[in-house]
Structures are given as C-alpha cells and as structure tokens.
Amino acid sequence: MRRARGRWRRRLLHIAVCVCVIVAVLAGVALIGNDFRFRLQHLQVLVGDESLEAVLTMPTGTPPRGLVVIIHGDGPIDADNDGLYFPWFEVAADAGYATLSWSKPGIAGSDGNWLDQSMEDRAAEVSAVIDWARGRASIPTERIVLWGASQAGWVLPKVAASRDDIAAVIALNPAINWLRQGRYHLLAELDHNSAGQAERDEAIRCSEQTRRLLKQKADYNTYRATTCDPEPLTEDRWRFAIRNYASDATDDLVAMGGEQVPVLLMLSTHDRHVDVSETAATYTSILGAKATVQYFDAAHTMARPAVEDSELLGLVIAVLWPRALMADNSLAAYRDYLEALP
Known part of the structure; x- marks a missing residue:
C-alpha cells in the first residue's frame, strides 16, 4: 500500500x-x-457638447508621418475593439503612422448613443474628430488616412468627399447598398447552414416583411406586432434601421472620386456579410485606377476563417498571439500601402 x-x-x-x-x-x-510596437495614450475628444473616449497610438523611435483615423463597423465597439485593433495599430506605427480611434457614443464612457446615429451623423462625427485632431500640435495630421470596416463603407466616402485633407482611404469589406447587403447576408448564412427550401422560403418571406415595414417607417409597436423574425430587434435597433436602411454608397463614391482620393480595398474571399464582388465592381467602375483591390483568405472581419468559425480557437489566439487572428498578408498589405503613400 x-x-x-x-x-x-x-x-x-x-x-x-x-x-x-x-x-x-x-x-x-x-x-x-501582447507586447506591441507602439505607444498608447488615452484621450477625451470633445465633439460639440459630448465627450468621446479615445486612444492615440504613436510609433516608437521615429517621428510620425501621418495619422490614421479609425471608423468602426456595426455594433457597440470601444476604442481598441477589445484589443482586436492592436495589430492594426502596430503595423500602422511600423509604417510611421499614429492611429486615432474612439469608443462609439454610449460605449466605454463615451457620451450619447450610437444607435441614435444615421450614417450622416457618423460622418459628421468623424469630421469633427479630425478637426479636433488638427487643432493639436501633438497629433500628426500632415497626412490623414481613413481606415474603416464593414458599415464604415457608408461613412468613409462621405467624409472623404466632404474634405480636402484626406490622403487615402483603406476600406475593409465595405458594403454598397444596405438592403442588398442584408439580403446577401441572409442568403449566405442559409447556404452556410445548408438550409432546406422551406427554411429558405420562410426566411426570405420574413425579410420581405421587414423591408416593407422599414419602407413604411413603421413604429416599433407595429414592427413587434407584425414581425415574424425569430429574434426581433430591440427598439433602439429598430430606430437605427429606420434611419439607415436606405443607405447606398454609390453617390458618395462618385463625389469622393472627384477628390481623387486613393483607396485600398481589402476584401475577404469568405465574407458572408458583404457581397465583395459587388463592392469591387462598384469601387473600380467609379474610382478606376484610384482603387487598389486586394483579396485575402479571410472572413468578414479579416480574420482567418477558422478563427471566425470557432469562438474557442479565436479566444485562445486572441489571448496568446492576437496578430495571428488576422488573415495571411492582411496586416503586411496595410503596412505596405501606408509606407508607399507619398
């Protein structure tokens, strides 16, 4: 024993x-x-009567040559997107650029409510933040580059078309038309889940009903009483959809083209949210040679597909080595584009 x-x-x-x-x-x-090559400081940005909680990252060892301004996609996103932006901040710093990003209104201490915003409101907010930055000698604004993902596709061209100080735009999987994007996402998810015909028909029927309610600008009580959506929107989210369902980037892209702003379009080959074929065709037809299109073996977030399909794998990689979340060559392509800007 x-x-x-x-x-x-x-x-x-x-x-x-x-x-x-x-x-x-x-x-x-x-x-x-998680040891990144940049210096980070927390700031408060005053936009009108409201304060936005922001972060500013700076290169280490070399003077910055410009500023990247981050425009978030959909959702309640804070200034560094729970650390998921750090790899993007890092390669921008490697290219000699500072990065300015802020928490959406109502998130992580920022005033307001992001669900109260239209795309025009979002664009005005970005422009106000740029004006705020230009008024501070400590922030390098010799070159201003806009970086935006997904829903930012309806914001980026508005800002670039309305200003004469935007050196370039980097757009990650931006959509063109709100309603078409929603339908594409619905069908792509049904295909991904191998939905049967009856399930597809019901999902499309519910989508059509929601479209009719949006076009009628139905109030929330009417929406809740008539929707067949198995996961109905909250009241704030419904109002957000009412404000923005008619969004289409085409006219703003035409206006941006008049400013001759170069664009790096970073598109994912496994995107189930945005029809990247439509996006590429629209950008190149309007902007011509000013649009550089690059494709990556990635999901909508520019993460590796395996990471997006597995929450556990994504969590482990995010904790241990966040850079590895991103698709091969995506960060390098971003860095190289910034370095090549005149």
Whole structure:
C-alpha cells in the first residue's frame, strides 16, 4: 500500500510540474504576443457638447508621418475593439503612422448613443474628430488616412468627399447598398447552414416583411406586432434601421472620386456579410485606377476563417498571439500601402 501511495504521489507531482511548466510557457507566449510596437495614450475628444473616449497610438523611435483615423463597423465597439485593433495599430506605427480611434457614443464612457446615429451623423462625427485632431500640435495630421470596416463603407466616402485633407482611404469589406447587403447576408448564412427550401422560403418571406415595414417607417409597436423574425430587434435597433436602411454608397463614391482620393480595398474571399464582388465592381467602375483591390483568405472581419468559425480557437489566439487572428498578408498589405503613400 505504501509503495502504491508513493507511486501516486510521484505521478501527481509529475503532473503538477508539467502543468506548471505549460502554464509558465503559455504565460510567456501571451506576454510576448501582447507586447506591441507602439505607444498608447488615452484621450477625451470633445465633439460639440459630448465627450468621446479615445486612444492615440504613436510609433516608437521615429517621428510620425501621418495619422490614421479609425471608423468602426456595426455594433457597440470601444476604442481598441477589445484589443482586436492592436495589430492594426502596430503595423500602422511600423509604417510611421499614429492611429486615432474612439469608443462609439454610449460605449466605454463615451457620451450619447450610437444607435441614435444615421450614417450622416457618423460622418459628421468623424469630421469633427479630425478637426479636433488638427487643432493639436501633438497629433500628426500632415497626412490623414481613413481606415474603416464593414458599415464604415457608408461613412468613409462621405467624409472623404466632404474634405480636402484626406490622403487615402483603406476600406475593409465595405458594403454598397444596405438592403442588398442584408439580403446577401441572409442568403449566405442559409447556404452556410445548408438550409432546406422551406427554411429558405420562410426566411426570405420574413425579410420581405421587414423591408416593407422599414419602407413604411413603421413604429416599433407595429414592427413587434407584425414581425415574424425569430429574434426581433430591440427598439433602439429598430430606430437605427429606420434611419439607415436606405443607405447606398454609390453617390458618395462618385463625389469622393472627384477628390481623387486613393483607396485600398481589402476584401475577404469568405465574407458572408458583404457581397465583395459587388463592392469591387462598384469601387473600380467609379474610382478606376484610384482603387487598389486586394483579396485575402479571410472572413468578414479579416480574420482567418477558422478563427471566425470557432469562438474557442479565436479566444485562445486572441489571448496568446492576437496578430495571428488576422488573415495571411492582411496586416503586411496595410503596412505596405501606408509606407508607399507619398
């Protein structure tokens, strides 16, 4: 019995040592993986009567040559997107650029409510933040580059068309038309989930009903009383949809084309949210040679498809080595484009 107990003690000790070694190794990897090449400071940006919580990242060791202004996609996003923007901040710093990003209204201490905004409101907010930055000698605004993803596709061209100080635009999977984008996303998800014909027909019927209610600008009570959506929108979200369902980037892209602003269009080959074929065709037909189109083996967020399809895998990589979340060559393409700007 004593020998048996001794063997078990040795085994448990061996297991404990192995666990400690693994934990120490993972902790070391996480420390290295989350050590980014930029300096970060927290700021408060005053826009009218409201304050936005912001972060400003700066290159280390070299004077910055310009400023990247971040325009978020959909959702309640804070200034660094829970750290998911850090790899983008880092490669911008490597290219000599500072980056300015802020929490959406109502998120992480920012005043207001982002669901009260139209795309015009969002564009006005971006422009006001740029004006605020230009009034501060500590922020490098010699070159101003707009970086935006997804829903930002309805904001980027509005800002670029309304100003004469935008050096370039980087757009990640921007949509063109709100309603067409919604239908594309619906059908892509049905295909991804191998939905049967009856399920497809019902989903399309519900989508058509929602479109009719949007075009009627139905109040929330009417929407809730008549919707067949299995997950109805909240009242704030419904009002947000009413404000923005008619969004279409085409006219703003034409206006932006008049400003001769170069665009890097970064598109994902596994995007189930945005029809990137329509996006590429629209941008190139309007902007011509000013639009540089690059495709990546990525999901909508520019993450590797395996990461987006597995929350657990995404969490592990995000904790240990956030840069590895991004699709191959996506960060390098962004850095190279910034470095090549005149």
